[in-house]
Amino acid sequence: AQSVAQPEDQVNVAEGNPLTVKCTYSVSGNPYLFWYVQYPNRGLQFLLKYITGDNLVKGSYGFEAEFNKSQTSFHLKKPSALVSDSALYFCAVRSPYYGNNRLAFGKGNQVVVIP
Amino acid sequence: DTEVTQTPKHLVMGMTNKKSLKCEQHMGHRAMYWYKQKAKKPPELMFVYSYEKLSINESVPSRFSPECPNSSLLNLHLHALQPEDSALYLCASSQEEGAGYEQYFGPGTRLTVT
Numbered sequence: 001a002q003s004v005a006q007p008e009d010q011v012n013v014a015e016g017n018p019l020t021v022k023c024t025y026s027v028s029g030n031p032y033l034f035w036y037v038q039y040p041n042r043g044l045q046f047l048l049k050y051i052t053g054d055n056l057v058k059g060s061y062g063f064e065a066e067f068n069k070s071q072t073s074f075h076l077k078k079p080s081a082l083v084s085d086s087a088l089y090f091c092a093v094r095s096p097y098y099g100n101n102r103l104a105f106g107k108g109n110q111v112v113v114i115p
Numbered sequence: 116d117t118e119v120t121q122t123p124k125h126l127v128m129g130m131t132n133k134k135s136l137k138c139e140q141h142m143g144h145r146a147m148y149w150y151k152q153k154a155k156k157p158p159e160l161m162f163v164y165s166y167e168k169l170s171i172n173e174s175v176p177s178r179f180s181p182e183c184p185n186s187s188l189l190n191l192h193l194h195a196l197q198p199e200d201s202a203l204y205l206c207a208s209s210q211e212e213g214a215g216y217e218q219y220f221g222p223g224t225r226l227t228v229t
Contacts (some may be wrong), residue, residue, distance in 0.1 A: 044158065062149050
């Protein structure tokens with residue numbers, strides 16, 4: 001079964017500094033990887049995904065993520081954090097195999113951007 | 116337009132009530148999902164519909180009954196719920212059920228069972 005680890009509970013970063021949210025995964029076959037963000041009292045918003053191709057994926061709101069197969073990681077990055085980026089971030093993985101491709105979420109990381 | 120709408124936004128119900136949650140999307144997506152989410156936790160999959168047929172039921176208690184009247188609508192019928200069922204219920208949709216398709220989530224219905 002597929003699984004995701006997001007090792008940190010909370011990430012604190014000063015406004016204007018680079019933001020990194022870590023994610024490692026475990027899955028059979030080539031992974032399909034996703035990042036979602038959830039603002040308070042809202043649903044999840046899709047940020048970006050990796051299916052195949054370039055290891056560096058660019059997404060919404062200036063976010064990007066780098067797929068590293070050897071380290072089984074898919075860290076989310078933003079060069080300059082904004083206060084409005086404060087939210088709960090979920091990494092998720094799906095197996096490519098039909099019948100075993102439920103979206104497996106990590107526990108989530110609370111990001112706090114300090115003005 | 117990547118919008119999934121859900122009604123109501125908030126719902127308070129007693130343990131003997133019957134109520135329904137509604138979800139709608141007009142993106143032409145053929146897969147729709149119900150998730151349950153507790154505070155600060157990841158969503159937990161409940162049901163998946165693909166082409167209006169139930170594809171996955173994650174061993175959800177029968178007091179939750181999903182329905183997909185057409186390709187744009189998804190309902191979740193609730194009956195005889197327990198206080199531990201209080202949570203945020205999220206609907207999502209994707210172009211297809213396949214693994215490479217991202218899911219688009221609605222804002223959720225905040226359910227409180229008293």
